[in-house]
Amino acid sequence: MKCPYCGHEESKVVDSRSTEDDMSIRRRRECLKCTKRYTTYEKVEDIPVLIIKKDSSREYFDKSKIINGLLKACQKRPVSRMQIETIADNIEKQLSNQMLTEVKSDYIGEMIMENLKSIDDVAYVRFASVYRQFKDINTFMEEIKNLMINK
Numbered sequence: 203m204k205c206p207y208c209g210h211e212e213s214k215v216v217d218s219r220s221t222e223d224d225m226s227i228r229r230r231r232e233c234l235k236c237t238k239r240y241t242t243y244e245k246v247e248d249i250p251v252l253i254i255k256k257d258s259s260r261e262y263f264d265k266s267k268i269i270n271g272l273l274k275a276c277q278k279r280p281v282s283r284m285q286i287e288t289i290a291d292n293i294e295k296q297l298s299n300q301m302l303t304e305v306k307s308d309y310i311g312e313m314i315m316e317n318l319k320s321i322d323d324v325a326y327v328r329f330a331s332v333y334r335q336f337k338d339i340n341t342f343m344e345e346i347k348n349l350m351i352n353k
Contacts, residue, residue, distance in 0.1 A: 251298075253307050
């Protein structure tokens with residue numbers, strides 16, 4: 203880290219502490235040449251995840267889109283906002299932990315459905331109907347039968 207005053211590359215850390223949000227570390231440094239002090243911040247580097255959509259276009263991962271889809275599927279169902287946000291957070295963490303830079307939207311859709319299945323059957327079928335683009339009542343019935351068999 204170069205000193206902002208003299209450009210010298212060596213410094214010593216005088217003080218370190220977490221920021222209020224615990225997302226970065228604030229460090230007070232002292233230049234070993236000019237002895238002036240300055241502050242640096244250290245944080246984890248976020249690697250943006252690109253979502254490969256069905257039409258092969260790509261866009262940045264957006265957790266709010268998952269939350270909005272879940273809110274629609276869970277409308278008038280006994281599913282709390284906290285449960286919805288937990289699902290979205292878990293999916294975001296899974297993607298981050300897998301260190302993937304690109305993910306197919308199908309993969310995320312399956313992750314959402316797997317989470318919904320354990321929370322609310324009706325919300326699961328609602329989400330599946332949009333996600334899998336059910337064409338008729340028979341497709342609905344097949345999904346419901348599969349859900350009942352696996353319970």
